[in-house]
Amino acid sequence: MTTHHPIAVVGAGLGGLALARVLQVHGIEAALFDLDASPAARTQGGMLDIHEESGQTALRAAGLYEEFRALVHPGGEALRVLDKDAVVRLERADDGHGGRPEIDRGDLRDLLLGSLPEGTVRWGAKVTAARPLGGGRHEVALADGTVFTTDLLVGADGAWSRIRPLVSDAQPAYTGVSFVEVDLPDADLRHPVSAEVVGGGMLFALGAGRGFLAHRETDGSLHIYVALEAAEEWLDGIDFTDAEAARAAVLEHFADWDKSLRALVDDADGALVPRRIHALPVGHRWERVPGVTLLGDAAHLMSPFAGEGANLALLDGAELGRALAAHPGDTEAALAAYEEKMFPRSELFAAESARSGAMLFRADAPQGLLDMFAAHA
Numbered sequence: 001m002t003t004h005h006p007i008a009v010v011g012a013g014l015g016g017l018a019l020a021r022v023l024q025v026h027g028i029e030a031a032l033f034d035l036d037a038s039p040a041a042r043t044q045g046g047m048l049d050i051h052e053e054s055g056q057t058a059l060r061a062a063g064l065y066e067e068f069r070a071l072v073h074p075g076g077e078a079l080r081v082l083d084k085d086a087v088v089r090l091e092r093a094d095d096g097h098g099g100r101p102e103i104d105r106g107d108l109r110d111l112l113l114g115s116l117p118e119g120t121v122r123w124g125a126k127v128t129a130a131r132p133l134g135g136g137r138h139e140v141a142l143a144d145g146t147v148f149t150t151d152l153l154v155g156a157d158g159a160w161s162r163i164r165p166l167v168s169d170a171q172p173a174y175t176g177v178s179f180v181e182v183d184l185p186d187a188d189l190r191h192p193v194s195a196e197v198v199g200g201g202m203l204f205a206l207g208a209g210r211g212f213l214a215h216r217e218t219d220g221s222l223h224i225y226v227a228l229e230a231a232e233e234w235l236d237g238i239d240f241t242d243a244e245a246a247r248a249a250v251l252e253h254f255a256d257w258d259k260s261l262r263a264l265v266d267d268a269d270g271a272l273v274p275r276r277i278h279a280l281p282v283g284h285r286w287e288r289v290p291g292v293t294l295l296g297d298a299a300h301l302m303s304p305f306a307g308e309g310a311n312l313a314l315l316d317g318a319e320l321g322r323a324l325a326a327h328p329g330d331t332e333a334a335l336a337a338y339e340e341k342m343f344p345r346s347e348l349f350a351a352e353s354a355r356s357g358a359m360l361f362r363a364d365a366p367q368g369l370l371d372m373f374a375a376h377a
């Protein structure tokens with residue numbers, strides 16, 4: 001028999017979990033479906049800075065703000081900006097009064113998961129197809145052969161959303177920047193020079209068309225993002241199964257950089273992880289489609305260079321939950337109210353993210369970033 005869920009959310013990332021939690025606060029149940037086999041199936045990424053006007057607003061709506069504050073990384077808002085010669089161009093300490101506290105993504109996800117009733121998330125549920133049935137209802141097929149129907153289908157399933165085609169033909173496009181991610185565990189003891197270079201929070205070491213972005217994590221490790229403006233196929237030419245060869249191939253692009261910065265990659269432990277940076281068109285939106293909507297990266301995937309992606313996913317989830325609670329019995333009014341605010345908000349931050357990406361790696365880098373911080377001082 002086909003199971004029916006009044007509200008079904010595809011994707012148990014931060015946005016989907018925030019939606020489910022805010023609905024729960026208002027006495028409304030939702031079923032979440034995630035392709036991961038379990039909450040521990042994969043690591044959840046690095047540190048997130050949670051913004052007052054978005055992510056923190058969402059956590060307040062979810063009734064989890066105080067628990068969030070208890071998980072914040074002390075000192076995580078410290079900042080260093082270096083040039084390619086490792087000259088410190090800007091350094092700021094974390095005085096505890098910043099508006100963007102840092103938290104481990106995994107800790108934040110666990111907080112949201114732990115706030116939901118057991119069984120809210122159906123793990124190992126990979127969506128293979130979704131189709132409208134009329135009247136705002138949809139049918140969703142899973143890889144295990146099961147099918148369910150729903151009165152409200154929410155795509156919270158990220159960049160390559162299976163739900164997006166129900167409302168939009170848009171596809172993410174390569175932004176021209178690729179990342180290679182590496183880790184240096186137990187940095188103070190095992191990698192003291194790199195620990196000093198990165199500092200207690202976030203590092204930007206920038207040059208023309210490339211750079212090292214890094215942060216210190218709560219377990220004392222350093223997570224490094226090597227960023228390079230490159231052709232989309234650049235990563236295909238590197239054998240990432242051979243870590244030594246991959247490190248050499250990446251560092252070819254930093255031959256004239258200071259050795260203390262090159263060591264962020266040269267001394268890395270474990271695998272190097274390649275990632276192309278994609279984005280949906282700035283201003284992506286769709287006409288109202290009955291019974292379905294999107295949130296987070298499924299709705300407005302953008303580059304990470306303004307730090308807005310996770311924050312907007314949280315806010316989308318909270319705002320959608322509040323809209324549904326404010327319009328009992330009228331899903332279409334709730335979705336229209338949610339999208340009316342979400343579209344211009346996401347367009348604003350997607351444009352900012354694109355501008356920030358261009359600014360970070362321009363020919364006189366890191367001057368653009370220094371000018372930005374000076375303007376906001």
